[in-house]
Amino acid sequence: MDQITIVIVGIVAAVVGIIAGKFIFAKNTQKQIDDANTQAQSILKEAEIRAETIKKEKQLEAKERFVQLKAEYEKEVLERNKKIADSENRAKQKETSITQKENSLDKQIKENEAIKENLNRQIEVVNQKRSELEKHQEEHIRRLEKVSGLTADEAKTQLIEGLKHEAQTQALVLQQEIVEDAKQKANKEARKIIIQSIQRTAAEQTIENTVTVFNLESDEIKGQIIGREGRNIRAIEAATGVDLIVDDTPEAIILSSFDPLRREIARLSLQRLVADGRIHPARIEEVVEKTRKQLEEQVMEIGERTVIELGIHGLHKELVRMVGKMRFRSSYGQNLLMHSREVANLCGIMAAELGMNPKLAKRAGLLHDIGKVPDEETELSHALLGAKLAEKYGENPAVVNAIGAHHDEMEMQYVISPIVQACDAISGARPGARREIMQQYLQRIKDLEQLAQGYQGVEKAYAIQAGRELRVIVEADKVTDADSDKLSFEIAQKIQTDMTYPGQIKVTVIREKRAVNVAR
Template identity: 80%
Template sequence: MNITIGLLIGVGLAACIVGILIGKLIFSKNTRIRIQEAEQQAQKILAEAQLAAETLKEKKLLEAKEKYLQLKAEYEKEVLQRNQKLAEAENRIKQKEQSLNQKTENAQRQIQENEALKENLLRQLELVNQKRTELEKHQEEHIRRLEKVAGMTAEEAKAQLIESMKEEARTQAMAYLQEMMEEAKAKANKEAKKIIIQTIQRTAAEQTIENAITVFNLESDEIKGQIIGREGRNIRALEAATGVDLIVDDTPEAIVLSCFDPLRREVARLSLQRLIQDGRIHPARIEEVVEKTKRQLEEQVMEIGERTVIELGIHGMHPELIRMVGKMRFRSSYGQNLLMHSKETANLCAIMAAELGLNPKLAKRAGLLHDIGKVPDEESELSHALLGMKLAEKYNEHPAVVNAIGAHHDEIEMTYVIAPIVQACDAISGARPGARREMMQSYLQRIKDLETLAMGFAGVEKAYAIQAGRELRVIVESDKVSDSDADRLSFEIAQKIQNEMQFPGQIKVTVIREKRAISVAR
């Protein structure tokens, strides 16, 4: 179509040119020759136009044919690809149909097998029910025969069997419980023992024992007369001013100062020393020297307290608490110096807290102040632990320190972790060899309480506390206590001692059961 339009345009142009040339020839006689030339030229142009049109037509036809062939090849290729995909899809569908048919056949075959198996199971179930019925009948008949032979019913026999099994299970459970508890204690106490042993080994303490008397040495026995004075006025004035009993006996070159308050004994000792050095001994001078000594001793107490807290690395303590710490130097507890005990407890608390990953400074502070209630300025009806707790609370100590002081004898509940550490370190410091004196009466009472506690159990014939109360041997009656009962009895006695008595260290409970067969040959 494009070729035709091009040819028409070319023919039109040629016609226009020819028309113009012919017009010019008609209207101009002089230009006929030009018209002829123009006609020739027009014919030539027309021939060239026709030739160009033919050439263009052939070119366009060739391009159109190439385009057609290209489109045809692409279409055939696309059709071929679609045919291949359809063939693959048909193959997959055929495979799925074959698989489905196979599964259907297998399912039908399995259904048939299940039906046969179900019928077989039903037959077997009927047979089992018949056998069960027959077995129940035989069992009932057997039970009736057993009841007739044994002379008791099945329920009575069952009850007797259950009771015997309960007793056996109770005995085995007690033995197993004791074994488990010993194993748990061994495992649980392993690290605790390690920490406590390391703590004790890393703390060096002086083993000193304070007494209730002080011996004052004299240069000569002549000074005794000056101390006694005319008609005993000097010694009476000195005893009244210091509150200490002066014992002047036949002991050569010595006077005994007797008082349960070490602070008063120290005042009396220093005052007597100054009076002897001065040489002027009379009631007025005695009162003056005693008052001066008291003031100086108060300063010394404050210095001792300050030196103690600096030595332990404790800061920010109230001055009143520091003064009470210094007073501990002149106080003893069960023969153990209170300040040395408190310092030792503080060091133990710091070491143990560091081993456990806690705050060692806070633990050391609580260890130093745990017995602060034993040196009050005024007498109180409260125990030393509760009084010390109130003093620490009054002077704004940390709540953990306050709780540790009040709870180190289990008088209040422990609410902070350092409280049991202070309690344990207090026991370690007081229980070490040479630390304290135990009164004979309390020792005998503890031995007696141990034996009385053991005698309270059924079947116990005798009980003896040996090895200073660290072992309790219990002798039982063999006809009333069996071997299995002996294990249970030792466990129960140990538990009761642990719950009801207070004792240092541990107490081993040994139950002895002996069977004797005696006969006499005549």
């Protein structure tokens, strides 16, 4: 029973505690609610005050913005009104100007009409006078025809023929004077440039022959060179392509060949064989082959040294080798390499004097005769072959044209071409540079006389002063004095066009009339 009581009491105490706790919580919650309401009302009041303040500020800003926009609008309206007023003023001015121009134009039209009427009246007067003049002219022509016995067309034809002949004569004389004046000036300037170029170039003279003399220490070596039954000399001739002439000349053997390169190979090979003392066919072939290779290296070295001395760069190796081969070739007795170097120097100097590219001119001058040292025989002339080789190895078109045209076998397309041709002629025409065959000289004299005798009215022609003057004797009854001038000019032009000659040729036409009577 006591335990139940205790339990009941505990339950009652718990319920009482719960009720008391709820009452206390409710009392505290009501207080918090009141505090929150009070705080909310305070916040609302502050918010209303703040909103009122912001509203007033925005109203003030709106008013200020409105005033600003209104001012800007009024300013823009004023500017537009001003522009409109200006446009109206300009339009009024243009209208006034147009009105003035229209008035002036009307005035000019009236003046022009008056002038036109005046001109029409004058034209009518002129036409009348022209008609009268034509009638007088026709009457005058009829009178002249009656007096002269010729019609107007016949008289006109005779007058035209006379004027034509006179004009031709005067034109020929004038042309001759112009040509002579131009020749004098051109010759003077050209002579100046050529003399300056020659004076600045000093090339050595080297005469190449077709034989080389190989000197020996004693005649006993001749037997070793000949060998048993001539086998050594035959081996040397077969290996080198050179003829060995062993005669009674003491201590000397003659090497004969048209090719200087072969003669040089044979000379060097003999020199090594004699120095070594072992002379037999196998040794000969070995020494000749070795000498040939060394000479090829020497040829390349000569070519490289030449192009370096002349300041020529970028030349193909094959062209350099051909330049070296020129050392062992000759042209009319003149060493080809010396000739080409001289032409190159002359071309460079002349090109510089004329304001052109001296390096390109030197290049063309050095290579102008490479067609004379080909590796293979061909039917082309040396000028055309040289142009073909230069084009093959990528040379400048101006250089190619200069090589091909230096003997007039190609058309000259660049200014450098006649320079190369002139320098080639200068180098070959210098005293002692080349030997001229007597037969060629006589043939040129004969061709010169035959050229003059081919003209009508020529009786005789003589080439005098070693071909530097041509005297032409004409028949007096077939050639007049005026025709003599014309004939002299035509012959000179023909010689200049068709013939190749050094220097210049003077053409003199002689016409004389002889009256002969015999007193008995």
